[in-house]
Amino acid sequence: MPHFIDRRENPKDKSLGNRQRFLRRARARLREVVDESIKKRGITDLDKGEVVTIPTRDVREPRLRSAREGGRRDYVLPGNKEFEKGDQLPKPPGGGAGEGGREASDGGEGEDAFEFALTREEFLDLFFEDLELPDLVKTDLRDVTTTKYRRAGISPVGTPTNLNLLRTMRNSYGRRLALGRPKTSTIAALEAEITRARADGAADDDETLAALLAELDLLERRRRWVPYIDPIDLRFNTFEAKPEPNTQAVMFCLMDVSGSMGEREKDLAKRFFMLLHLFLARRYERTDLVFIRHTHEAREVDEDTFFHSRESGGTVVSTVLREMRDIVADRYPSSSWNIYAAQASDGENFTGDSGRCAALLHEALMPLCQYFAYVEILDAREMEIFRDTSQGAELWRHYLGVAERWSNFAMKRVSSPAEIYPVFRELFHTAGGERAEAALRRMPS
Amino acid sequence: MTAHRRKPLFEGAEWDFATMERTYEAIQRVALDDLGLDVYPNQIEIISSEQMLDAYASHGMPLMYRHWSFGKHFAREAELYRRGRTGLAYEIVINSNPCISYNMEGNTMALQALVMAHAAFGHNHFFKNNYLFRQWTDAEAILEYLDFARTYIAEAEERHGVVEVEAVLDAAHALMDQGVFRYRRPPRLSMAARDAKRLAREDYEARTFNDLWRTVPGAIAEDPDARAEELRRRKAQLDLPQENLLYFLEKHSPVLHTWQREILRIVRTIAQYFYPQKQTKVMNEGCATFVHHYIMNALYDDGLLTEGAMLEALHNHSNVVFQGEFDDGRGGGLNPYALGFAMMRDIRRICEAPDDEDRTWFPDIAGHGDWRGVLKDAWANYRDESFIQQFLSPRLIREFKLFTLSDAAEDPHYTVQAIHDERGYRDVRRRLAEMYDLSRIEPDIQVADVDLLGDRELQLRHTMRDGIPLAAEDRERVLAHLKTLWGYDVRLDSTDGAEATPRESATTRATTSDE
Known part of the structure; x- marks a missing residue:
């Protein structure tokens, strides 16, 4: 009498432990892939997995085995058609014709690379790793919260x-x-x-x-x-809709694109924008993105142009703030939109313009915004010089005044991805309920 | 076809457990009463495709310790499967008592029947009866042992950290092929005895450990005679030369901790367990294929299978035993299923209806009549290499149109050495048998010497066969692993046959200064 056992209901993911060990092993390569992928992806596109190609050399399992070439060897092969004993066949260029059917099966190591898919969670983990987010925040961002109707009695x-x-x-x-x-x-x-x-x-x-x-x-x-x-x-x-306390948000991405902003600076800025967007997408059912770039004049553009096309000109920061003010007035009344802004710049500004910026923020923008985050992207050398945050160029000094007065204004100098997160500390800082509350002060009732 | 056909066991593709049991019993009747097979009790488990991938990734074993390489194999197989590049096996079977076979839930009923005949009877009989498995593996204890291994390694990870354990496992896996006894049978231990021994070992080491001994200066180093004597004694004690590198490191490495030695032991035990399977691929698959083919036909003749089910079974059977030709772009090697099945069918033919050629070549079995007995004897007492050497007939060589090709590195040509004709049969047969001789395929590497009183360099000797060197890149990596296990320099010399002097170009050292 046989013993039949139905194992189909056994817990899945038996190999999860092995997978985690494998991902840890391949970490260096995976980080590269994620970095490349972030460059290619749109800001809103962060939230999915990725197919990864890993060169087998990186995760090789070496064994002491015979080389495929050299020495003298015999093969027995099937399907002789016209050969006679003593026939000589030219070797194909590159060698390795008849393999005798054994070497090909050396643990399937024949290929140069193999592909597999990273899940969304694994991808985000790797993305976060760079940004050095605290664990609590990571869980929070990864969790997809959805509105659910619940029974609420009779x-x-x-x-x-x-x-x-x-x-x-x-x-x-x-x-x-x-x-x-x-x-x-x-x-x-x-x-x-x-x-x-x-x-x-x-x-x-x-x-x-x-x-x-x-x-x-x-x-x-x-x-x-x-x-x-x-x-x-x-x-x-x-039924009662679990009060998901949000409706819609708009996120303004403001960036200086004058010549001094190179690839590295733009890449950092992009991560900065991505992180804010990830946060917003979790909190709000609908998140609009507005991209405004500026040199000595500001213009609203699409995402691709924003990151990839270059423009020359001077640098007048107030133009971008003015443009944002106009767009808010025009399309995003603060009574029905939560307004977030993220500004990235290398800190240079046309002399005398910074005062105008501060004034614009004080009077027009800060009263409307949930949060305004400013990052000044420097290289490592500049970072050394400006270690003291109270020192800086004209724009930085004026923004310091803004930060003093408005608690929802955050500013930071960054030179590497790990320094981005603290900009958002306020945003992520408070515990669950309070945060929602803080973020939603302006939610229309 | 008999006049009064019986009612078929099942119709259509769907399967359920009642039908499976009914079919199993019909298959069992043929297997035991007609073929006279001798099997372990069967335990048949139904699993999903994901679980099948899981099993694939860890050597097909239901229990395995955790290691990244299994995760890698899983990721790779899953991706290939997801894209439809490969199908999954219909079954996996484990050499254990009871004999566990995994059947995929997606199989049709006809396929389930085929798989049961193939695995639960074909492989099962082979595992239980072949001398290699009987002598070298312990079907009773393997599952228990794997359970022990898994727990032990999980505990080690907890105590010493995942990274530490992984380093030992990586190194041990790299030496897995050199972690078996090829000629000496390892003692068989029951689980309890093994545990008791392990505990005693650890206990003894803990009790006798005295750090002071390390500080005692080497008094013997003064007298040259005593020194030589000591050296000779130590060498004998080390049991050199030694082919089982993992065993040697486990016993004699100067730097490993007890738990690290235990991990080496686990890896080499598993390597030893799989060693017979590597030596009997053609026979094992041939036996299972022959058995399922016979059983399915017998069931059909009894009217127990519908035409549709039989057609499906035949279709799958012929996929399994498909043999391409060397130049048709499918890899060109021999399919072990095809070769094994053809040889076993041929043995039956020689027993039942021999011709003159068979009588010359196989006087012992030609016209023997009892083909069942002859096959069972072959299954029990041969491995691939000796089986081919003994039973490959000229007729099969003609059927497969086998020829041998020699490839010398210094020649610009391949040379055809023998083909399927009167002059070539023996040559083809001998060379084919050699292709399945593991001691020829796998490089011969042994521990030659250790200068324990000097710099403690571990000296390995690779005896090259036909001038074939080791794959260079892998050799460097494995030597680095070896060095972590040995703790001191490691040196690997390749010698050509009896030649004693190492070929300078092939000498590799993994030394401390490299890193």
């Missing part, structure tokens, strides 16, 4: 589709019992009795018949007073 009002039949009928039955609604069978019996009395020839004025008729009349009236189902019996299932 209510006497509702739409017919949500009618709770059981509760309604129970109420109806209790009421009918309490108020003594005559049963259909009682009335039928009475009617039968009347018919029989009539058939027996009883006249309408016959006493018994009259009594019967009177009783029937009473019962029928009573049936009308006590209907089978009364509006007060009705009960409906109610």
Whole structure:
């Protein structure tokens, strides 16, 4: 008697531990892939997996084995057609024609590279790794929260589709019992009795018949007073949308694209924007992106142009703020949008313009914004010089004034990805409830 | 076809457990009563495709310790499967008692029947009866042992860290092919005895450890005679030369901790367990294929299979035993299923209807009549190399149109040495047998010497066969692993046959200064 066992229901992911060990092993290569992929992807596109190609050399399992070339070897092969003993065949260039069927199966190491898919979580983990996010924040960003309707008990009002039949009928039955609604069978019996009395020839004025008729009349009236189902019996299932406290947000990406912003600077800026977007996409059902770049004049562009095309010109930062102000007034009334802004620049500005920037922020933008994050992208040498945050170029000094007055203004100098996260510290800092609250102060009620 | 056909066991493609059991019993009747097979009790497990991939990744074993290489194989297989580049095996079978076979849930009923006949009876009989498996593996204890290995390594990871354990496992895996005894049978231990021994070993080492000994100056180094004597004694004690590198390192490495030695032991135990399977690929698959072919035909003749089911089984059977030709772009090698199946069918033919050629070549079995007995004897007492040497007939050589090609590195040409004709049969047969001789395929590497009193350099000797060197890049990597296990310099000399002096070009050292 065989022993059949159904293993299909066994817990899945038995090999998860092995996979984690494998990913750790291939980390260096995976990091490269993620970095490349971030350059290619759009800001909104961060949230999915990636197919990775790993060169087998990176994750090789070496064994002491015979080389494929050199020495003298014999093969036995099937399918001889015209060869005779002693025939000589030219070797194909590159060697390795007849493999005797064994070397090809050396653990399947024949290929140069193999592909596999990273899941979304694994991809984000690697992305976060660079940014050095605290763990709590990581979990928070990875978790996809969705709006769900939940049962919220029974209510006497509702739409017919949500009618709770059981509760309604129970109420109806209790009421009918309490108020003594005559049963259909009682009335039928009475009617039968009347018919029989009539058939027996009883006249309408016959006493018994009259009594019967009177009783029937009473019962029928009573049936009308006590209907089978009364509006007060009705009960409906109610559902409540778990109050997902958000509607929509708009994120402004502001960037200086003058000649001094090179590839490295733009790449850093992109990570900065991506992180903010990831946060917003979690919190809001809908997130709009507006890209404004500027030299000595500002212009709204699409994402591709934003990151990839170059422009020459001077640097007047206030233009970009003014452009943002106009767009907000035009398209994103702060009564129905949560407004976030992220600005990246190398800190240079046209002399005398920085005061105008601060004024614009104070008067026009900060009252409207949930959060305004500014990063100044420097190289390592500049980082050394400006270690003291109270020192800086004109723009930095003016922005310091803004930061003093507005708690929702954050600024930071960065020269590597790991330094980006602290800019958002305020945003991620508070615990769950408070954060939602803080972020949603402006949510229309 | 018999006049009164019986009712078929099943119709259509769907399977359920009742049908499986009914079919299993019919198959068992043929396997035991007709073929007279001798099998372990069967345990048949139904698994999903993901679980099949899982099993693939870890040597097909249901329990395995954790290691990144299994994750790598899983990721690779899963991706190939997802893209439809490869199908999955219909089954995996494990040499254990009871004999566990995994059947895929996606198989049709006809396929399930085929798979049961193939694995639960064909492979099962082979595992239970072949001398290599009987002598070298312990079907009773393997699952228990794997469980022990898994727990032990998980605990080691907890105690010493994943990275530390991984370093030892990586190094041990690199030496897995050199971690088997090829000629000496390892003692068979019951699980309990093994555990007791391990504990005793650890206990003894813990009790006798005294760090002071390290500080005692070497008094013997003064007298040259005593020194030579000591050297000779130590060498004998080390049991040199030694072919099992993992065993040697486990016993004699000066730097390993007890838990690291235990991991080496685990890896080499598993390597030893799989060693017979590597030596009997043609026979094992041939046996299983022959058995399923016979059983399916017997069931069909009894009217127990519908035409449709039989057609499907035949279709799958012929896919399995497909043999391409050397130049048709499919790799060109011999398919072990095809070769094994053809040889076993040929043995039956020689027993039942021999011709003159067979009588000359196989006087012992030609016209023997009892082909079942002859096959069972072959299954029990041969491995691939000796089986081919003994039973490959001229007729099969003609059928496969086999020829041998020699490839010398210094020649601009391949030379055809023998073809399927009167002059070539023996040569083809001998060379084919050699192709399945593991001691020829795998490089011969042994521990030659250790200068324990000097710099403790570990000296390995690779005896080249036909001037074939080791794959260079891998050799460097493996030597680096070896060095972490040995703790001191490691030197690998390649010598050509009996030639004693190492070929300078092939000498490799993994020395401390390299790193």
